[in-house]
Amino acid sequence: MTDTHSPQTLLEPTAAVAPMTLPALLAEASRRFAGIAAIEENGVVTRYAELPEQVMAVTRGLLARGIEEGDRVAIWAPNCRAWIIAALGIHCAGAVMVPINTRMKGPEAADVLARSGTRLLFLCREFLGVDYPALLQPFRPDSLEGEIILDEPVSIDGRLGWQAFLDEGASVSLERVKARMAAVTPEHVSDLLFTSGTTGKPKGVLSTQGQLLRAFHEYGKVIGLGPGDRYLIVNPFFHAFGYKAGWISCLLAGATILPHAVFDADVVIRRIAEDRISVLPGPPTLYLSMLAHPQLAQTDLSSLRVAVTGAATIPAVLIERMRTDLGFEVVTTAYGLTECGGLATICDPGAPAEVVAATSGRPIAGTEVSIRNAENQLLPAGETGEICLRGFHVMRGYFQDPDATAEAIDAEGWLHTGDVGRLDEQGNLQITDRLKDMFIVGGFNCYPAEIEAVLLQHPAIAQVAVIGVPDERMGEVGCACVVRHANQSLEGPELIAWCRERMANYKVPRMVHFFEALPLNPSNKVAKNDLRTLLAT
Template structure:
């Protein structure tokens, strides 16, 4: 594992090891590992100048960019806890996470896809008593923020970085649970470095790779399996703020990209792009994707059309630092498509059922969270007394220990690579005056993998208007969480235990046109 020991010292360590090799490419910027380290150190000094103390929380609510990288790592280098926020969140969602994490500093953008995040917060009426400073990641505000670094010596910055311990919290990522209330998952410096060193070696990320990061940095797959893994193994970080197939193909050609990771929809979009053949993708070497079910032909087509010889699939969840199993590149296309591989190096995996039978997936080891943020009851439900994390997902282990995921106990579904938890959407729908009760399920979708379908019981005298409910949910939730179809039911189906029968609704969704 890296000699850095903590993310706070990772940039310093990478600069010593990789020096003048190219570390990051974005827009007109091309930084070596030494230059990246200098910029991260400058941000760290500016963060200290803002009065941020060790253990304080600093949030980043912005798309992938070079400044996201230096803002986030600069904060962590100064001893702060990083809070990455989803760029699709609405003001209420972001404000809830800022409050609960106690964020004191926020890095954000004035204009991303037409959204001014600071104005969104300011106009929401949300109270954020601990948030003292908000900094835009562009001039002149960014330059003004950096000027504060002049008043803090590098010796003080180095002392801050050195004081951070592997057991200290490095970041808190939020994930929605079945109760509909997002849960904060703190992970430590030591956990992150160990997990993503093992992940990188398993998928064959290596020194000299050029890694196009289309996965959002607010997600484990983007920040940890991307930025952190690149610094650990000397790969070049090439951020991409928005996935557009043509733009990505051009970047892959122009930057001689060798590594691409993403949801199956990313690769499907590239494979089916009408101009794909016009781009030189011969530099491609490695691809990583993951989902409960992947067509075997997709694995073959990633090799044939994208040129990735080494393909891996994986399964994970935030509560396990993002990784539970990895299916390694040497496996057959059938194994890569139908299973998620074996347990992460140095961890344990078992199924809560007789051998060969489906049951809940349990995992134990250094990758498992210590507990949810300020939620001991939920922690006790998730992690038992013996340290086993109960994932809420259902799977089967084959004779080699490869995991095949068969269902989700938590009813979570994945829209274009983003997790959606029905209870959160249902909670919003029940707040609409026309809706007395609601249930949401995921149904297969050719483009996005899955989409949400809502079944609503109308309030007395009300009607279910799909357009109105679409606008309502998109006002209160990130767009990917909004159901793509709304259906009226006089009552929701219930099973013998009196619970809503989600399996029956999923069957209905598959059989009913949107």
């Protein structure tokens, strides 16, 4: 077949130009938004005018410790004000920030530190009952030269306290710091984010400051983020959704950052009312949890304005309920992955509701999306295949892993994402699922997200996840893991019969398991590997 369908590109470049380095962003934000609160945490307000001095104090501390351009400095802590200040200090030193997943165990964190060649580590003393220094100590790599405890002012057990670290930097002149900041270019690597490691050891993804700022300047313009917005960042900072679409986007727009360490529906709903939250992005599970909360009707949600979510297929009813029951004026969807800096496409919030519900929109300016088959041939609109991306936002490569880089990015510059989807006639991306989550029932491909979208239409279902499980006759069959709405009754055979009326037989789950709550990963997405383990025991 001859294909005449060309890759789609999105929105025209915006007129306003974003700063292209983090030091330039810091300077511009402190000037443009001087009197606005940049960060609010536990009653402590840090205004934009105060940020440069606080950040440069961190950069001075790093220089005092001998950190050079390109050196790796890691952060292992929950969402908090100090995380942001430390990260900006690393960026302004021209060093590479390495975020570490707060759910990692000692050996996992040590592996990331060792493979990245991290010289210094900022970490918290305790989070969710875990002593992080003690967790790391038995596995601490020799390459790690020092640790700074973010939530301890003084040094303890051979580790520098936060204030002690800042005090060390007093020996470094302000002129030297400013010279280092001025030397930072858009091509400096901003961060080394490690992938989730679902198909082996996590791989380190290299992105630059220019890529980061260009992409999320576009993001902020699409969602209308601006001064006066109050952004509750529930998504973890170690992930691009919390870091780049989170506090970096706030700095670009002059919005106020309110870090939130652990998602709890009770606490989040209370904070929306008390802190007058206007921006609350998150995965669909966040909004589903809120919608199922018994105190929802009694809570003042009038401040909510912007919601951004993303998943394979989002049911239209969720988008409608986010607008009507939660009161969001702007509801949109976006798609990205670590290897493209966290953002590839975003839906125009002004598009028809069915487009927002069914797609992740079109590529951001300067990027392309292509759908390809297993032979890397371009597919026409409407056909399903692997989502491939090309443009300024594609990673510089996997850290010290040229073979994996060559496998992910082909000779024409296309990043092969491992996600499955299609482009509609307008160039909107419809994500079907992950290649790895697809299961095959009697020779038919089944994409869990498509099945989940149908199941969520059942009035008794609050949340659902579908996984493939082994079956002697069919090879694999679908298993629905269901959380019922409060005070709703539903049994497995009843749900299976309901499904048979609404989907092809091979897609119908053969098993149903009920849960009080589905296991979530730190990004508040359903941890399907945990479900597979639970059901296998």
